[in-house]
Amino acid sequence: MILLREVSQVFGGRRGAVEALRELDLDVADGEFTAVVGRSGCGKSTLLRLIAGLLTATSGEVRVGGEPVVRPRRDVAIMFQRPALLPWRSVLDNVLLPVEIFGWPRQEHRAHAHRLLEMVGLEAFHRRLPHELSGGMQQRVALCRALIQRPRVLLMDEPFSALDALTREELSIELQQIHMEHAATVVLVTHSIEEAVLLADRVVVLTPRPGRILTVVDVDVPRPRTLGQHAHAADLARCSAELHEVLGARRAAAEPPPAPQR
Amino acid sequence: MILLREVSQVFGGRRGAVEALRELDLDVADGEFTAVVGRSGCGKSTLLRLIAGLLTATSGEVRVGGEPVVRPRRDVAIMFQRPALLPWRSVLDNVLLPVEIFGWPRQEHRAHAHRLLEMVGLEAFHRRLPHELSGGMQQRVALCRALIQRPRVLLMDEPFSALDALTREELSIELQQIHMEHAATVVLVTHSIEEAVLLADRVVVLTPRPGRILTVVDVDVPRPRTLGQHAHAADLARCSAELHEVLGARRAAAEPPPAPQR
Amino acid sequence: ACGSGEQEPSPARPAADRVTWVTGFGAFGREAYVYVAQEKGFFREAGIEVTVQPGQGSGENLAAVLGGRAQFAAVDFTATLISAAGGKAEGAVAVAALHQRTLAALMALDGSGISRPKDLEGKTVADTASSVIRMMFPSYARLTGVDASKVKWVSLQPAQLAANLASGQVDAIGQYVVGQPTVRNAAKGKEIKVLPFGDVITDLYGSAVTTSATVATGRPDLVRRFTGALLKGLAYAVEHPQEAAGILVAKQPAQNAEVAAAELALMASYVRPADGTPMGAMSRERVERAITVLRTAGAFDEQLTPESVVSFDLLPKG
Amino acid sequence: MERGRDAVSAAGWSTLGVVVAVGAWALVASAFAIPEIILPSPAGVVAAFLRLPGYLLEQAVITLGETVLGFVLSVVCGLAIGMAIAAFRVAELMFYPLLVAFNAVPKVALAPLLVVWMGFGQQPKVVMALLVCFFPVVLSVAGGLAATPPELVELARSLDTPRWQTFVKIRFPGALPQVFVGLKVAMPLASVGAVIGEFSAGDAGLGFVIVQAGGSSDTALAFAAIGLLGIMSIALFYALVLVERLLLPWVRETAAVR
């Protein structure tokens, strides 16, 4: 479904260029759920932008559904790292924005929007304006806006970063559910290894700037998955451990704290 | 150092009022490190705003250092949930903003700013503008801006939410270091129980809207702490488990996923 | 094209011709005669329905006539000559003189040290930037023995002239003779010394009824009827200045009836021909001499024939 | 209750402002012994108004009509041109310099042209009002549209939003606060335009009164007309502010405090 070949992205700037991605190759099969992890600033958001057709790669090839990506497509939805809500629209109208733009029947999708808001626990807030919401609530509205499109490819940039563990887990489960029902191809950027392992078929690990693929960890655990006391808990834990290993988090933490710098 | 008595906060709005906090009592001792956890939208950011003097409580009393809070004080620094960087200032100048405003000698604090940027891994970016940074990088700049103030009270609203596990852990250690060196009173809002337990003396758990104190978990583990294979790992794990228990996360996760809603 | 008529169609002659008349400048007392002709029914008798529009000065009035927005306008004939010589007023023709001598004048406050033309030397005189008075001054200066180069001119908007004279910003201003009551009012009743150019430059006409060649050749009958009625109004107005002023103020409440009456009284001697020729008359010889006077004064260099600026066969006869 | 008291104190301050201004004027007029013909006293102006109240109000209504019509047209044209400039680089390159040049032309100079084309009626005054005031609308529309936050532009792009929909649903609503600044600049200019139109042709409206009064050196009457013009503009301006508040409640709610 998604194919990247030797994709590099360099940002020019008055203070010199920044190499965000270097010669990245990636294949995501139809219906596959891929998680992307990597250090802050390694190019994860840039990767999603490239797939979404919002950026044109400095070099290399990006294809979705076999066609080269030259501009955004309507069957590809992206949920940004920032909520990007329209401040003058109510929560409900923000969720319905794609429906309006696609010219879909509003009445029908209204019901869908209400269901989604119900799901993320914001039904009571559907008539409010974004500035009346907390950070996490805004993020959930953005999630609903991405989901209402029912896209073939769903790109999500840290969708749960502003959410508490419980909400995060509930929504992970919902997302899994939606993925299973619609067989959408999902690429999810996250900083939570637990989340990556819980949701993804494959976890792609990027190196720090410039972003290249360090490794890909396959998570061969049947769905629906939950963290905790279930049958495949051990499998999940193993994947998790492997990722922690690769990312070097535990190792670094185990070392004595670095000498104070002043 | 910080004292809240029967603090309630109600937001008026054209669509009806929202009760964010209800009759909250909280004491934070001088030099204490308090973490606040709770579900999205429960009033954590509101709580920080009240302590920072950015909001006046609908009812109740808020004191810092014994004095009623009527307006922001310069010995109280707050790091917001959103980076709130000035788009026309370079990274370094953004970090130096408080220095300029406080009229401190710029030259001296320049070095400090560079050390902080070094610490968060952004020294190479100090001349760039905010829009050239990734989400996590912006958040780190905001962190530096809060730290350069060397405040007596440091209020942080999900400071690491956009950071990968490794960076997050590195910065947690730095933050601990700074807290130990300066004996600052810290209130940290977070969604990561691990982080709360790693850093805090006490973890305050808020109920969902309206926010009230559900429970307070004390973490009696000497510093410096690290997650992992250290002496007090078991203690930390116990606190962590207790919090998970209270927050209901694990429990919910252990249950079968809720029936699909459509 | 016809002016937008605001009046009821005349019941007597439903097929009345509709024309627009543009006054010389504004709707001051000196322009009251057109309202008189209207009010007294002179136009109706001539089978014409007239819409009156306050004018903007010579240039704009010529433009209105040439552009076909108005059929007739009062235009200072000196300005018409100057514009025509520059090739700017092609097709504009005078069909009747309103003033037999130019109304151009300079005015000063009594006691300002200006009592005769010679006193102007070394003084500051204000006038509108486009004023014909300024263009006539060299002739006036020559005829009165004034060294024109010793007079300093400054430009002001028309409405500012009196105020600046009254407040002592300038020593004298260019005005039409009929402006005296207004200036006296502005000067809080101080007496005004008037130096009329017409006293020494006798060849220049004042304003003339001006139309376009299109109307002049296409509707000669309309022109005759119109000028006839208008001049009737003019005669009536200068004979009955109080009544005429009343008619004006009824139409234009912002005007002051006393000032208007005084203007009309002052205008009387300029309107009636001295030599017994009919009102509105113009002669080829005088027009020729006027052209010469202006060319000598340096107002223009080009050749100009009287026929190109005056429709002699349309002039009022007896 | 709060709001009621606020409104009262607001009205109080505004009145105070007017009182101070009129007081300063009276003081200047008398202290520097400026002749009445140049700067009439407030009392003289009021007296001039009371001489012809009916006539003046009648003329004010005429000017008001031209102003409002010209303003509405300028909003329509300004929106169209501003959007074209914001949307098409070619439109910007081709028309921006022309607009700038045109805007620098003192419109009085165009009056004879308008008279020839449109006669002596209301039409040329309305057009004059339009010409004088549409440029601020164009610039504020173009400026506001160019200032859409980049994240919202990216959102629109990600939905493959057709251009006009991006304009209508995202860029334009976001530009509205700035557009209203342009409208507020344009509103008083519209009345200036109408008055300039009246200066140049016709025999009605406050502009005509000003010319007539000026020509007869009746400065107090001219100032009375000018005063009416000012009052009219204040009313129109605050009507616009009201429309803004009703249309854009979210701006007030999120706007910066003082």
Added chain:
Amino acid sequence: MERGRDAVSAAGWSTLGVVVAVGAWALVASAFAIPEIILPSPAGVVAAFLRLPGYLLEQAVITLGETVLGFVLSVVCGLAIGMAIAAFRVAELMFYPLLVAFNAVPKVALAPLLVVWMGFGQQPKVVMALLVCFFPVVLSVAGGLAATPPELVELARSLDTPRWQTFVKIRFPGALPQVFVGLKVAMPLASVGAVIGEFSAGDAGLGFVIVQAGGSSDTALAFAAIGLLGIMSIALFYALVLVERLLLPWVRETAAVR
């Protein structure tokens, strides 16, 4: 290279715009057989310019000086008043209505006063330019300052930033893009103001040329002066755009694409 080609194509389009406009003008002038006195042909205007090129340029320089000086003063005053209005509610309540009313006064009506106070020199023209164009600056400054993103206002408050520092370091830089829109509106107005000043008193500048040409019905000469005025304004406007680009590089980098 890219940029070079862009600049060439930009210049090309702008030239095309001018050519189209002049062509349309020539066509209208000849097709409707409009008399020279009302709408001279482009050729006539060029001929009029070539008759007196030195004189016209000299007058243009005089007007340019007044325009620039008036504009600079209006920026200074506009910033001060705009900031006062944005900072103090009392200032807004007291002075806003007065400013609106004042802005609606056709400035020609104030010319006599200026002449009495300042005589016939350049000063009253500069003041006229200032008076005509400072209102857009005031409104855009006040509007821009009121539009600071709430998170930045909160940031300033959290640092207990003194008010003036909040203005200088946070609200004002953020308002600059909008302020420049106001300056762009004001710039051509400044030249209108200077010309109106020249209409009213004095014997120099393009405004004087326009009035004087009107008297001898030399409309072509008046249009030549108007044309110079337009060219001058375009130059000043784009100088301002250049200053904006140099001062606010971040705006271009983050600004919305078309």
